[in-house]
Amino acid sequence: MRLTHPKIILTVAAVVALALFAGLAYSYSIWPFRERSEIEAGEVCSSLGPSSSVVNALTKVLPEESSYSFDENASLRVDVTDTNYEFSCFVSGGGKQLLVVEARLMEDEPSKSWTQWVKGTAANETSVKSLTPFTAGDKAVASSRFAAIFVPCTSAGKAPGGQYNLSVSTELKQAGSSSDAAVRDELIKLTRTASSYIHAKAKCDMTPKIDQ
Template sequence: MKLTHPKALLAVGAVVALAIFAGVTYSFKLPPFKEKGEIEAGEVCSSLGSPSTAANALKKVLPEETSYSFDDDVDLRTDVTDTNYESSCFVTGGGKQLLVSKARLMEDEAATSWTNWVKGTASNEASTQSLTPFMAGDTAVASSRFVAIFVPCTSAGKVPGGQYNLSVSAELKQAGDSNDAAARDALIKLAKNAASYAYAKAKCDMSPKLGG
C-alpha cells in the first residue's frame, strides 16, 4: 500500500486553509477584499462645479474607501451690491474627513498678502509647505495637498471698498495613491472647476482668468 507523504498532506492542508480564508475575507469584504466605494458625479457637492469634472478629479486624489459622502453649504450673493458669498464642501469616507473645498468673496489685496492668508486657512501646515504658483486668476498656488486661486470678481465702484475677488481653495486631508505631480494636477482642475461655479453664483463681472 502506498502511503501519502506527511509533507504533501501539510501542503494540501495549507492550500485548503488559504482558500477558506480567502473565501471568508471576500464574503465579509475584509482586507484585501474591501469593497470599493464609487464617486458618483450626481452625488458630489454642487459648489465643486461641473459634476463630471469634479468626480474625475476626486477619483484621482482621494483614497479608496467603501463609501463617500458630500456635505455642501452655499451662501449665495443676493445682488451686485452684496459683498457676501461663501461656499464649502466637505468630503468624508471611512469615518474620516478626506477633502475640504471653500470659496469666499473678499476685498482684493496684494498677491503676497492673500497667499499668506490663504495658507493659514489650511488645517495642516504641512499641506502648504510645497506650494508653487500656476497660471489662474490674479494669483494661484498649489501643492499635492493644497490649492488656492484668487479670482477677480467685482470691479471697483460696484460695491463699497473697491474690487472684490473670490478666494477658492481645496485641502486634501487624506491622500490617495496618485503621485505628487498627478495629485497636484487633479487638485488644480478641481479648484478651477469650483472657481467657475463660484464665479457664476457670485454674480461676478470681471474676467476670472481661469484659462481652459
C-alpha cells in the first residue's frame, strides 16, 4: 500500500528525523544523553580547602558536563610584611568557564567601598545585582551567582599602610539545575571553605571570623 496522504508522509518523516537526531545526540553526548562526569577530589584546586566538602558543593552548583578541568594560580606572601598575595582557581567544562574563585590581599577599607570594589571584579554584572549580606569576616555578601568575604588578615603595624584583609570571591558563570536559594547557600559554603584555607596559607596573624 502506498502512503500518499500528506499528513501520513509528514508523520513518517518526523519520526525518522527524530530517530536520526536521537542517534546523533547519543553518539556525540549531546543533552539529554550526555553522561555527567564525577568531580575527582584530587583534581580540585588545593586552595579551595578540604576536597570532600568542596566536591559536594561544586556538584550541586555546576551544570552537568562530560568532563571538568581545574586551573590554579597563586602568588604567595614571603612573610607578614609582604603586601602581595593573589590566588585564582578556574573551573571549566564543555568548552566554557563555569566558575572562578579569586582571592587578593588588600588594605582594609569600609564595608560599602569594599562591596562596590568587589562588585567590579565580577565578570558578569548580573551576578552581583542582587547581593545581600551574610555573616562572615569583616563583611560578606552573596547572590545566587556570586559570594564574597572580606577576611581580616594582617594587623596594623605588621605591613605598610595598616591592616590588610583578604578579599575572597566565588563567581558562578554557568548555572546548573539547582534552585537560586540552594546555589547561594553552596557558593557561601565554597567561599567560607576557601577563605579559611587561604587565610591559613597567607601568613595572616588576625582571627578570620569566617564562621560566625
